[in-house]
Amino acid sequence: MTVPAPVDLLDAAIAQARPVIAAVGPADLAAPTPCAEWDLRALLNHLAGRAILSQRAAGGIAVTEMPEAAGDLLGSEAAASLPALLDASASAWREAGLGQQCVTPLGPMPAAALVTFQAQDVFVHGWDIARTLGADAAFDTALTEAMLTLHHQTITGELRAAFFAPIVPVPDDAPPLDRLIGFLGRTP
DSSP states (O other): OOOOOHHHHHHHHHHHHHHHHHTOOGGGTTSBOSSTTOBHHHHHHHHHHHHHHHHHHHTTOOOOSOGGGGSOSSTTOHHHHHHHHHHHHHHHHHHHOSOSEEEETTEEEEHHHHHHHHHHHHHHHHHHHHHHHTOOOOOOHHHHHHHHHHHHHHOOHHHHHHHOOOOOOOOTTSOHHHHHHHHTTOOO
């Protein structure tokens, strides 16, 4: 499985998430998500925070706190505001390149790793949004397989304990998206 370059991966994840984000209406924002600690507004705010963190890091700014910790980043048009933030973060990396070391709330991180992590986050939370809305979103198979490969490479026991639920078993022959979602502790 060939995994796209980090910024290409981020662009693909944003493109994959864009239709489900666009489907979010104001009445949906209080809905619970597969991420038990967040309703849909909080999940969108989390994605906004990651986009802001990423864009600042691309500009060489040390980011020592998660931007969403400051509160609501999206305002009254949450779903409409998020795509522009996601696009700005990808654009910032295309301009800056990936040769730098970034200071993040999780510690120092190579730019390529930060961008890859953001792409993974956008992709998986795109699924969370679709599930929350009861939407049957079509996820690109090649992108899903790339994400499955990356998640298996990057989620260590320590990272799982800090940020992910235990693996939900799914059959080995399940579709790649189901295997990814189960690996991340969600029920496909």
